[in-house]
Amino acid sequence: ANQPSKALEQFREALKIYPDDPHLHYDLALTYDMKGMLDKTEYHLKEAIRLKPDYSDAYNYLGFIYFGRGKDEEAIQYYHKALENELYMNPQDAHNNLGLVYLRQKKYRKAVLHLEEAVRVVPDFAAAYNNLGKAYEGLGQYDKARFNYEQAVKFNPQYADAYLNLGKLLYRSGERNRARWSFGQVIKVAPGSEIAMEAARYLKRL
Structure with missing residues (x-):
């Protein structure tokens, strides 16, 4: 139970020595999130982005925080910022997360666009297939919904x-x-x- 507290101490100490390290801010954000301290999570993610303006993982994470707060438009904005960087190593995550926002908004066609892109990038992305199933169900395309649910359980x-x-x-x-x-x-x-x-x-x- 003390793991996050211990990590927090270590990251804080490290930050005193390297205050401009965006990755340290990201790790701190992650640790605060584990402790349920979302305001501090948000602060350190924004610091990470200030120090590294193309930090796609941090943009994606911020989007996720806003999505959790029900702030869909802000979430969409940050997910798109994550995708602006052509060197982003995990575009499937931002596409899947955009799919989740559009699912919640019942904008199923938009959800499908992003979720299909997520499974194109990572063909065994089970969560994205499950979300695709929901999106196709929302569109009344039940055969496609079934196919995607079956893919989800095949890969997981x-x-x-x-x-x-x-x-x-x-x-x-x-x-x-x-x-x-x-x-x-x-x-x-x-x-x-x-x-x-x-x-x-x-x-x-x-």
Whole structure:
């Protein structure tokens, strides 16, 4: 339990020696986030960006903080800033995160654009496939939704949320046996969880 506190001490000491190191500010932000101190997280991410204006990981992280606060427009702005840097090593993360914002806003076409880009960059990105499934479901394109949920569990066989989404889709389309299997997988990989209980409720109806 003391890991973040210990890390915090070390990073603070290091910052006294290297106050202009953007990576130290980023590490501090991460540590404050682990302690739930989001104002300090935000401050150090902004310091990291001030010191390194093309710091895409910091822009992406800031977007994530704003998304968590329900500030979608700010989140979108920071995710796009992350993507402006052609040397950004993790563009799939910003694309997936943009997909999440647009999913929340029910802007499914925009979500699809970014999520398809995320899986193009990283073809085994299970979370992005799961989000793509939701976006295609929102558009009423159920075959594509199913394909993407299936990709999600193919690349992450422990992905309870994707099994649940797939199960619900199969349940609604009347594929009872496949739905039963999918709900069973939820309970198998996440026993005792809330989504396992939801899966169990669906199983009772089958």
